[in-house]
Amino acid sequence: MSTSLDAAAENEETSDGYHKSLGNRQVRMIAIGGAIGVGLFLGAGGRLASAGPSLVLSYAVCGIAGFFVMRALAELVLYRPTSSSFVAYAREFIGPWAGFVTGWMYWLNWAGAGIAEITAVGYYMHKWLPQLPTWCTALAALALLTSVNLLSVKLFGELEFWFSVVKVTAIVAFLVVGVALVVNGVHLGSGGNQASVGNLVDHGGFFPTGIGLTLMTFQAVIFAYAGIELVGVAAGEAKSARTMIPKAVNSVLWRIGVFYVGSVLLLAMLLPWSAYSKGESPFVTVFSQLGVPAAGDVMNLIVLTAALSSANSGLYSTGRMLRALADKGEAPAFAGRMSKRKVPFGAIAVTGVVYLLGVVLNYVVPQDAFDVATEIASLGTLTTWAMLVISQMGLRRAALAGLIERPSYRMPGAPVTNWLTLGFLALVLVMMAFSGGSSMIAVCSIPVICLVLWLGWRTVRARRPAPRISG
Numbered sequence: 001m002s003t004s005l006d007a008a009a010e011n012e013e014t015s016d017g018y019h020k021s022l023g024n025r026q027v028r029m030i031a032i033g034g035a036i037g038v039g040l041f042l043g044a045g046g047r048l049a050s051a052g053p054s055l056v057l058s059y060a061v062c063g064i065a066g067f068f069v070m071r072a073l074a075e076l077v078l079y080r081p082t083s084s085s086f087v088a089y090a091r092e093f094i095g096p097w098a099g100f101v102t103g104w105m106y107w108l109n110w111a112g113a114g115i116a117e118i119t120a121v122g123y124y125m126h127k128w129l130p131q132l133p134t135w136c137t138a139l140a141a142l143a144l145l146t147s148v149n150l151l152s153v154k155l156f157g158e159l160e161f162w163f164s165v166v167k168v169t170a171i172v173a174f175l176v177v178g179v180a181l182v183v184n185g186v187h188l189g190s191g192g193n194q195a196s197v198g199n200l201v202d203h204g205g206f207f208p209t210g211i212g213l214t215l216m217t218f219q220a221v222i223f224a225y226a227g228i229e230l231v232g233v234a235a236g237e238a239k240s241a242r243t244m245i246p247k248a249v250n251s252v253l254w255r256i257g258v259f260y261v262g263s264v265l266l267l268a269m270l271l272p273w274s275a276y277s278k279g280e281s282p283f284v285t286v287f288s289q290l291g292v293p294a295a296g297d298v299m300n301l302i303v304l305t306a307a308l309s310s311a312n313s314g315l316y317s318t319g320r321m322l323r324a325l326a327d328k329g330e331a332p333a334f335a336g337r338m339s340k341r342k343v344p345f346g347a348i349a350v351t352g353v354v355y356l357l358g359v360v361l362n363y364v365v366p367q368d369a370f371d372v373a374t375e376i377a378s379l380g381t382l383t384t385w386a387m388l389v390i391s392q393m394g395l396r397r398a399a400l401a402g403l404i405e406r407p408s409y410r411m412p413g414a415p416v417t418n419w420l421t422l423g424f425l426a427l428v429l430v431m432m433a434f435s436g437g438s439s440m441i442a443v444c445s446i447p448v449i450c451l452v453l454w455l456g457w458r459t460v461r462a463r464r465p466a467p468r469i470s471g
Contacts, residue, residue, distance in 0.1 A: 036171060045278060055217055056264050062222055074409055110315075112374065113374065121304060141308060181195040189291075319347040379449070
């Protein structure tokens with residue numbers, strides 16, 4: 001009897017035509033793992049080297065903003081769970097054009113991140129298979145992840161579950177070891193560096209390179225947090241979204257506090273900030289100082305897993321977004337096609353082709369292409385987060401006007417927290433303009449992106465039939 005009920009639940013369809021195949025275990029782990037990626041495992045080292053211990057403050061501030069974004073998203077999801085998520089909410093509470101912009105900017109976010117991640121997979125594998133060209137392993141990883149996403153959402157959820165288990169286990173292990181090292185004042189490496197709370201201020205103070213450089217790290221930290229909103233997309237294929245989503249979102253704050261802020265805080269206490277570098281994972285740096293022989297290989301495997309997880313999530317989420325856009329005539333019709341397994345294979349294939357072009361581009365252009373891709377991806381993250389916050393403001397206004405019923409699980413402190421979050425996101429964009437390097441390339445691309453979106457929206461509107469006038 002229970003078996004037939006489970007099968008019925010698995011085959012239950014959403015209003016979008018998807019199967020509700022993701023269980024509580026998978027949704028919860030997707031929510032946890034979505035906030036852990038190469039932004040922490042790989043990128044924190046370079047940011048510690050540039051900003052020093054004050055990077056902890058950057059992660060804390062950006063984490064608070066991310067939490068409010070997630071609470072806004074949760075209220076929207078509980079109002080109406082849907083796999084078109086951000087697109088549907090922006091379209092309903094801001095306007096049709098906002099749904100178009102949100103969908104394509106979220107796609108840009110994952111397209112840029114996916115290009116960077118899938119190329120990183122090839123780079124990491126090169127450590128073990130130096131004779132094999134990097135593009136070969138990147139291509140193999142892309143083929144694997146595309147196949148998984150095309151087969152079924154349940155298979156995606158299971159793979160992402162185990163990816164997240166690896167990442168979370170690695171972070172927890174590091175936290176336990178790191179705390180023990182600091183408490184016991186262990187000396188690391190041959191340089192006589194002692195793990196101590198004093199490392200936070202003993203080497204030039206908490207802001208050794210100035211507050212300005214700390215502010216410059218905001219964009220990179222926002223990119224590190226990109227992915228926490230994935231649970232909103234997964235909600236449309238969750239078996240009991242209204243029960244699971246509040247629990248998943250409530251865990252965001254402690255996950256940010258423990259996994260990100262806690263990890264960076266420990267890194268800053270274990271070694272002087274100047275001991276870290278951009279070219280090496282800070283976790284590898286620490287374990288290498290301990291004299292653990294296999295530390296490099298172990299951390300390389302974990303970073304590889306994080307990159308695969310991010311690319312896997314990107315294919316999943318952009319597939320749902322592109323299909324939602326195609327259903328409204330705002331993306332190529334092919335992107336709206338569904339398989340017999342209720343998988344948007346057309347949209348996944350489109351994103352897979354873009355990832356493939358990214359592998360080619362990163363093969364023929366300098367390594368700076370990775371940084372440019374992540375910077376452009378951040379523009380998509382900022383836009384998506386802003387649209388979610390604005391959409392929640394629209395939901396609140398509609399509820400106050402008596403047009404809809406507002407969920408009991410709500411954005412705390414609204415609308416004040418909405419405006420504070422939007423102001424912070426605007427500050428991050430401004431700081432990108434002053435960061436120079438690849439950030440300037442991303443900022444300079446904003447007018448081009450806006451022009452393309454404007455032309456795209458005009459084309460979409462021109463193709464739609466004029467409304468009939470009755471009478």
